[in-house]
Amino acid sequence: MSQTRKKTSSEGETKPQTSSVNKFLRGSKAESRKENNDLKTTDSQPSNWIQKTAPSETAKPLSSEMELRSSMEKYEQFLQKLGKKAVNKCLDLNNCGLTTADMKDMVALLPFLPDLEELDISWNDFVGGTLHSITQQMHLVSKLKILRLGSCRLTTDDVQALGEALEMIPELEELNLSWNSKVGGNLPLILQKFQKGSKIQMLKLVDCTLTSEDGTFLGQLLPMLQSLEVLDLSINRDIGGSLNSIAQGLKSTSNLKVLKLHSCGLSQKSVKILDAAFRYLAELRKLDLSCNKDLGGGFEDSSAQLVMLKHLQVLDLHQCSLTADDVMSLTFALLAWKGAWKQESPSSMLGRWLVCAQVIPLLSNLQELDLSANKKMGNSSENLLSRLRFLPALKSLVINNCALESETFTALASVIQMGHLAKLRKLDLSYNDSICDAGWTMFCQNVRFLKELIELDISLRPSNFRDCGQWFRHLLCAVIKLPQITEIGMKRWILPASQEEELECFDQDKKRSIHFDHGGFQ
Template sequence: MSHPAEAEPAWDGALPRQSSSVGYIAKADEYYTVKSRSELMFEKQSERHGFTTRVTHAALVKSQDDGGVTDQLYSEMKPAVDGANYIIKHMRNKNEYEVSANNQNVPMLCFAASAESERDVGWGRVCVFLKRLGKKADSKSLSLAHCDLTATELLELGGMVATLPRLCVLDVSCNAQLTQEVDTGGFRELVSSLSHATSLTTLRLQACGLTPDSLDALGGSLRCLPSVGELHLSCNKLLAGGLSRLTFHLAHVTHLERLDLHLCCLTRDDLEALIQVLPSLTALTELDVSSNKEVGGVVHLLVSALPVTQMRRLPFNSCYMSNKSFTALVYASALAVSYLRTVDISWCKVVGGHLALLLDALQPSVVSELRLCSCELTTDDMQHLAAVCRRGCLSSLRALDLSYNSLVGDNGWCSLFAAGGLGSLEDVDVSLRPSTSAPCSAWLPALLRALPQMPALARLAMQRWTADCQEREQLRYCLKKRSVLLERDPDLQDTSSACKGNSQESLEESQPEE
């Protein structure tokens, strides 16, 4: 008697299998690694004639209500996933070992994981090059200062810069051999490759021994880099007399905002060539020609050619300024009073006795850095500075350098510290020259009373000022509570047991109220 066939059960998930292939794989591995071929043959013959039974690995079927199908799929896929992860980990470890063993022969694909967004072969070459020099890889900034680059390395670097379209900062400062190989092609290859770095905004070539010939090679590439905003060429004394080879091309760098040429032994011809190109640099906000003796005679020409109404930094320290030059600087400061952030005229003796002219031109001021080191300031100059501070005209000042002005009397220092109006001050230097010393007992109480009104103070330099034991302890105690760095000469600091024996109660009683 026939019966209707039973309906097959419906499955929403994975269908149960009668056996799992994982078991067969494990059995095959056992046969391959453990059993000999003869033993395997006899075992299979026994199964064929019915002497032994073959174990079939049954599949485990779980209910679909509690996620059994998902667990079943996970348990069957997990061995494959673990195997793939093991292979990936093994290959990664192998690649890292090859990199450490021989950086020169590493395949470029080994850097795909570390480069992240940089997938090109050129980035791999850069990583190898920087690793050899002990530098950190960065696709937007290459800092190779103090690396003693050779001509061969310059050629290699030049070929790699062209493959970095997103490079923004290139610093090869303090490489003495950089321009000694101009004729051999190392430096020329480097600067010629800059024409491909269209995103370059900052170029630093400080203390590289630049010569007029190297400036000629550099100028040709600058014409192709209108986006350059900062150009640092300081401390290159050999380029004296050849700046005109560069200024001819600077007119095309329309976005140049900062030009650094300090300590380059610029001649009068160099400065005249620079003055001719300055009107074309309409975006310029910082020009540093300090520590060049000839600058003192052309300050009035420089400031007349500059866009002074937008200048933020215009240092003229160590420039041998004359009275005419100082007057021109005062006039320029008055025009740039709303933008000027830094005023540095240190080592200019003409300032002594005429500081009032400059301070009056800087009102109201946004200056955050005022440096008047070794300017032969007088007591009247210091009292005028105190009056300006009292009116709050220097409330944004953060750094004040008044060192090496031994002509200032005690009344001048007392007036300055008693004036107030320096709440933003972070750095103060009132040190004396190394060959001189003087007592500070007359104005030290005024300084101690002013310290609570300087909450941002982080450094106080008072080298060569002498004080007795109790005064030194009072100053040290006040600054220690504030975590202020005090710079004094070690031979003038107190080492006697009498100073160490002062009680804490007497120190607190002698402190001014905060």
Template sequence: MKQALPDAAESTLCHWRVKQLLEKLEKQPNDKVLDLNNCSLNATDIEELIAIIPLMPDLEEIDFSWNHFIGGALQPLTLQFSHTQKLKVLRLNNCGLTAKDITFLGEALEVIPYLEILDLSWNNNIGGSLSILTQKIPKGYNLKTLKVTDCSLTMEDGKSLAQLLNRIQSLEELDLSINKNVGHSLKSITQELKYVPGLKVLNLHMCGLKQDGFQCLDHAFQYLLGLKKLDVSCNKEIAGGFQNSAAHLACLSDLEALDLHQCRIMEEDMAVLTQIIPLLSSLQELDLSSNKSVGISSDNLLSRFRFLPKLKSVLLSNCSLQQKSFASLAEAALHLPELKILDLSWNKCVGGNLKLILKALNLEAELQELRLSSCSLVDKDLACLALVIQDGPLSKLQKLDLSYNHHISDQGWATFYQGIVALEQLSELDVSLRPTSHCDCGEWFGKLLAALPKLLGLSELDLQGWVLSRRQQKQLESFNWDHERNVRFDF
């Protein structure tokens, strides 16, 4: 008869088996976290996992994401979850899960009562089967985060989610993004949102929302006064519906992030948003990109940013900014002491007028990211940028995008590279041209080479579209070796 090991010896053996598998997968052992994200798990690995999970009773987090072999093989793993009753986080992103896997997962939830975060995103084959899972979640379950991004959810899945909401009143984050059919059941979902008053994050990006669904969502806002992040971006059919569907949006006084990019906002919508957005006193992040009415609206929302002093991120890419709206933005920038990210890309009016925004930047602000791609910048814009860099207001800048600005001469680039050395924290610089441009590098290339050793934080330099001679390519390729650096050059 096999003699039982003493407790200490058995514990050592268990620890060794766990350590052996994790080292094989190039992961560090951790009693509370089993992170096997993107480990290319195979059948043998899964067999070993089945053996070691019972040896890890203190596990609080499991991440099997981006392992396609998990799909169709989840049952034996879920059977081991009875040994991990302290589990709080389960991530199964992009695992190729099937309807059968969802069935087994639903049964496993009964033995992991303290689960707080469940992420099933990027599993396209579970659409139409979500109710199998949601029906297994009992009333009062302590789930706080549910993510099902891009899972091909159907209208019936949306209805099953709605029925779940009044049973898990602890929910704080709900992510249904990139499920285009969810919009058909949004009325059912929004009617049940009143049962999750603690909801802080609601992501409905690209969910096929229409005006009537957005109106129902607005009605739910009166119950979600603690909401901090709202994303309804890429729902083009809500255009024109703000006038009748945004009455309660202004009630969200705790809202910190609002994403409305690519919603085809119309001029009549802008009139409403101009009244509502300045009332969102806690707003820190605002994305209005790819809404051309933002720049041409007679009701100037941008001038009222002055009432949002907590703004840290303002994204206005491709908003058809006009001279008047750009000037209004520049004036408002004086009142934004916490601004960290500013994106003005694809607004041609910036060209020749960059000084308006640069001179208006609040001296207390510590801008970290400035995007000016395809802004028709000219030499005087880069000269002004170089001067402002030397004066100090951009000393904290980490990312600078000047790509697709083909009106700048060799002298303009040379002036810029002479002044850029003051950006000690710059990590990413993009000066690419359009792929069709194929311009030779001028005398500015020598100025760039002289500046590179002084940009100690630089890790990435994009030069796509520029034609480098063989000598110039070798100079960049030898830079890292000569200066003991690790800059990624993309040319």
């Protein structure tokens, strides 16, 4: 480090040159742990991390190069001990097995990190009961934008201390408190400091044992969170009772892009309640209502607003006990016709079909559709799959364990052959054991048209083993013509000796790596 020092013109104080710190803190954004969100932080020169340290009541500004070097050495040793690397403006200690002593060391370092924007200490059990030591220092990291405390065994005292500290970090954009059961019943204590104009963009409260009262409070809070883009309340089975309040609050979150209500105790009535809110969520990209087993029957006459989500890219309805009439309504959710929806009674399925000539494609931006584990949809899935042609952007289709029939595969093979699923990359048809060999043959003869397919799964359920038919040869011929495919799931299909030899020859002759996941043929 250069020993050159410059005097300030006003006070004559000396400032240490920080070029030696640059190499240590020269972390890029690419190194930071990245989740599936669009949040961005602004890069600055790594040396700013220390150079801008401000005086406070609890920490004195660094006054010498020796103190600077000492603090950096301690920081470097701390990260090396935990197997972590320095990343600009980010302190990621996720799943590091932090001890009580580690927590004390981390707290001691916070005064030297005034430009910290991301703090992740998720999945560390010993955080619980000690969070107050961190929250007391929050005023020193007031530029914090991302705070992740998932699965930290937070106590009631912890969540109360957090609620008081959130006022100290007005720039906060992401808060993740998932998998902390003590959050439940205490949500108002945590979020009470959020005011209108809050910059929060992502709020994750997965499996927090939220109560119906928590849901009511959240519904009242949502109108203040105008910047909110991601809301995940999954695995909170008691909030279904306060869905009216939540849905009312959602009407004010026009910027919301992701809504996850996986396993939240939703019912048939919940679909109608949410349907009224969908018209206000024009920017929604991802909707997850999966694993709500009492939803079955709710879509029969309540998908009118769902089709208005024209920017929707991901729709997850797996394990929702969908009925045949639900599937029929969802089929028509892919289409709209001029005035016909209002003219026809929801129960008049024949009337709906009669006006099918005048159609306008909707949900045309949908990229991922998951309808798996809905066994009652088997009889009506033919009509739904035949209308996949109205989803030109579809990249992932998951319909495993749906009791599909051979007629369904015929409809899927007309759609594939016509090139309507040209962008499909993932196709999961597993656990549909009722498909006969003729159905598999029809499918395998046409799968070659899925030129961008990467992953295909046709495995049988664990309790079933079945001899592989002649369709396997058609599959091998098709795979040769699929330039992108790398994974084919075929668990519990039994190959005769002749077909095993064909597969061995295919493995030897092919010029690229394709993994047939069969788990050992029997």
